[in-house]
Amino acid sequence: MSRARSHIITSAASAACVVTKRSGVDRFRFVPEFANKNTSSSASTAHRTSWPWPEKRSATATRGLSSTAKFDALPNNVYHGVPVYANVDLSSNLPDASIIRNADADAVFVIAAASRSMGLEFAKQLIDRTKGRIACCVRDPGSSPALDEYLGTLAPGQRERVQVFKLDVTELGDIEQLEKDLSSSYGRVDALFNVAGVLGDKKTTPGPEMKLNQLDKHFLEEQMSVNCIGPMMLTKTLAPLLAARKGKSKYLRSARESIVVNLSARVASLADNQGPLAWYSYRMSKAALNQGVRTSAHELRRQGTWTVALYPGMTDTDMSKPFQTKAMVEKGMVFPVDFTVGRLLDIVDRMEEKNSGGLYDWAGQAIPF
Template identity: 45%
Template sequence: SPSNANELQRILSKYPERVQVLPLGMEDQSTIDALEIKIAQTCRRVDALFNVAGILGDGGMATPGPEGSVVSIDRDWLKKSLAVNIIGPVMLTKALSPLMRVSRRRARVGSMSDNRLGGWYSYRMSKSALNQATKTLGLELKRQGTWILALHSGTTDTDLSKPFQKNVQKEKLFPVEFTVNSLLDVVKSINAEHTGGFYDWAGKAIPY
């Protein structure tokens, strides 16, 4: 929840006039619907949407994910991963897409994706599905001037990656500030021909 996100609360306290935090649950359609209504009433348009929600697991300490092998796949965890990593972001994009159409500027939608070698079945499957959804949405929403792309952030020093950072080379573990600035640079540089594509933090195209 927003109240438990310490870094988010720090940003909110630093920029109270510029930042508004609203609750959103990727498994709860009612919160997506409520967010759509709130933004329509207060902002009336969406210039940029970043779908950054994602779950991976903690290496088996409290969750079944990420799975190291096929025999470790848990049905409930797979369903939850798909709900958070693909179904929620797609439904959020659907809800807010009419507000992108009325923007005075080209709207941009980004989906964060990360991939590594071996295992992690639920995470990989859900992110692959999200990439395909991004490509398909890119073809449709391009007609209304909305550009959509999938972004590979690299391994970033966040709560998601903390259980697995011991296996990451120091120079390949990016600070949050570096990742955010790099991805924003990529988003600022895109045009209509990039929509539906998959790019890394340096702006390099990645094959689906």
């Protein structure tokens, strides 16, 4: 499996959907992992959240939502444990900071692992919903067929906004060179999307592991390197370019805040880990990433940078293919890539400082750590 593969979440045990019919149109309903279990747990062990979805809101309330697919959430979405952070309200209008950042032609959006899948979809949607420059980072510039094909379809004005950079998140030399290239080309970064991730397929890799005796040292090291160390080293190295504020009140750009977005997983939650799925290396690496996100949020806040970990739900990518079944696809348990990325960007656009450091699902719900 490609080590810098665009990350997508994991198993049907983590998230599922069922298809319902309403007025002859297929709708999708999110089914939480514990939907069929007893939900009478006390607040100390389970957290329930009702979530309003776009088709239930007014046109004004849905302004800015970009997802093309329509999903209905069950009234009670249950996670074990109590989240530390407040939910991100997707029914709210965009805050001024997001409107300004998205309209700023000088804003720079960096995507780590943009060659295909979710990383490429981030590039596509950022081209459409922002006016800024897009830095697509790939391991082999010029040898990324899906990205190259997409760039060939862009109008000249759009193509000029995109620049491709070399980056393997496991190589410190690549990370340091990227910082130099971005500094020379732009002198700033407004949003960093850490999309690279690896899970394994159990056929050509030792994991994901289902038993403790399947743990493999080299596979565990690779999971930590791609899923945690790489994103954190990239965030560290680009932090000076992300700085949006000097002191308490001197802002360095019109949008005031910059953002670091990390793709995480529900299975990384310690509180929500009720079994039976094991996946030792993947869980451990993403849990470590969550800790890095929350810890760095305290420090980065002082320079006007927010950071967040997002759980996409099970999305139709090469990474999730080994764990998809025909029944899952037929029942709508696998999210379209454009829906997932659109919903994650909706969350990013509605973030406030109080959300920085949090772990959220694709619905904007805070997940307990």
